Amino acid sequence: MTYTTLISPAQLRALNDPLIIECSFDLADTEAGERAYRAGHIPGAFYLHLDRDLCGAKTGTDGAFRGRHPLPERADLAALMRRLGLTAGRQIVAYDRQGGPYGAHLWWMLRWLGHAEVAVLDGTWDGETVTDIPSATPTDWQPGQPLVDQITAAELLKKLGNVRLIDARAAERFRGEVEPLDKAAGHIPGASNRFFKDNLGPDGRFKSAAQLRAEFQPLLAPHAAPAVVHQCGSGVTACHNLLAMAHAGLGDGLLYPGSWSEWSSDPARPIAQG
Numbered sequence: 001m002t003y004t005t006l007i008s009p010a011q012l013r014a015l016n017d018p019l020i021i022e023c024s025f026d027l028a029d030t031e032a033g034e035r036a037y038r039a040g041h042i043p044g045a046f047y048l049h050l051d052r053d054l055c056g057a058k059t060g061t062d063g064a065f066r067g068r069h070p071l072p073e074r075a076d077l078a079a080l081m082r083r084l085g086l087t088a089g090r091q092i093v094a095y096d097r098q099g100g101p102y103g104a105h106l107w108w109m110l111r112w113l114g115h116a117e118v119a120v121l122d123g124t125w126d127g128e129t130v131t132d133i134p135s136a137t138p139t140d141w142q143p144g145q146p147l148v149d150q151i152t153a154a155e156l157l158k159k160l161g162n163v164r165l166i167d168a169r170a171a172e173r174f175r176g177e178v179e180p181l182d183k184a185a186g187h188i189p190g191a192s193n194r195f196f197k198d199n200l201g202p203d204g205r206f207k208s209a210a211q212l213r214a215e216f217q218p219l220l221a222p223h224a225a226p227a228v229v230h231q232c233g234s235g236v237t238a239c240h241n242l243l244a245m246a247h248a249g250l251g252d253g254l255l256y257p258g259s260w261s262e263w264s265s266d267p268a269r270p271i272a273q274g
Contacts, residue, residue: 003119005107005247006206007093009126012042018091019084020045023054023102027181036097040129045095046136046163050102050236052152053080054109065265067258068181068234071109071150078113078143085136086115095121099200104239108255114144118242123205148242150255151229153262156188157269164223165191166253168232168241169260176273181233184264186273188231192219196232196240212248231259 003011012018022045024033030051037047047052056072059065086092092110094103102119110118156163167187172178174193179185187193198215201207207215220228225245232238235257242253256263263269 002091002117003093004116005119005243006122008122009124011205012093012121013127015091015093017136018044018093019086020093020095021084021106022047022095023050024096024098025050025102025104026098033096033102038131038133040131042095042125043128043130043132044134048080050105054106065261067265069236069257069261071112071235071257074143074144077109078141081110081113081115082139085139086141086142087139089117092118093227094118094122095125097124099197099204099240100206100243101196101240102235105236106245108148108239108242111147111152114147116147116159123203148252148255149226150257153256153258153266153269156256156263157182158227159229159272160188160190163254164220164228166194166219166228166230166238166241167191167260168194168196168230168237170195171180173233176188176271182261182264183274184267184271186264186271187260188263189270189272191231191272194219194241196237196244197242206244206247209248212244214251216245216248216250217264220250223224225253228253229256231256231263233259234261 019043022037022041024036026032056070094106096102100120107118107120167174171193172188176186229252230238230241
């Protein structure tokens with residue numbers, strides 16, 4: 001059986017030869033995720049670091065800032081996945097210890113490479129853990145056509161007012177009351193706020209597809225998914241909302257990878273508060 005959005009611990013245990021990748025990360029302590037992985041992880045899981053493995057250059061060829069966690073080159077990400085042993089059709093399971101935002105980020109990136117068989121572990125792993133670091137046999141896997149799409153800052157600026165924009169940051173950051181990471185406080189004009197943690201229930205698992213659908217539909221109307229742009233601080237936690245939408249059967253929106261960190265770095269771009 002193939003999983004393309006979420007997978008439970010029990011379903012993961014039943015899989016034959018999945019490629020498991022931990023993406024745990026802490027913005028305030030960037031090595032905390034890898035320390036936790038080395039202390040004990042799902043058997044067979046590899047670790048990918050947000051800054052070292054899953055980001056590209058923060059400055060573009062034009063010298064412009066691309067955000068705190070810009071996407072890597074597709075070729076570089078594909079080469080990394082070949083080193084981890086990815087083959088066509090192989091089930092990938094991504095997970096983290098923060099409720100899924102970093103796992104969802106990898107989920108989106110692998111779909112960007114054209115690999116559909118990827119899911120995020122729903123909730124906390126409840127099985128055995130190991131400290132052994134696995135080895136992999138490199139493959140000749142090649143990426144396919146992207147299954148998801150993105151939008152640039154310039155494209156978004158032209159479309160403001162004609163797209164539905166959803167911001168995944170905490171409400172106080174969205175309103176501009178605090179800004180611990182980026183150059184300016186506030187949000188992109190016209191955006192609505194959907195804190196990514198609102199996708200989870202009290203048990204730390206994603207809410208049901210029906211509940212997520214009921215909560216997202218008012219945010220999307222009157223637009224369909226292709227006209228919905230998701231962003232956050234740096235293009236990571238926005239993927240949690242994209243995953244929630246996909247799990248709810250609402251389709252795929254667009255990701256703005258640079259997000260608020262890129263948008264707010266240029267004083268010529270408009271900013272809203274409140």
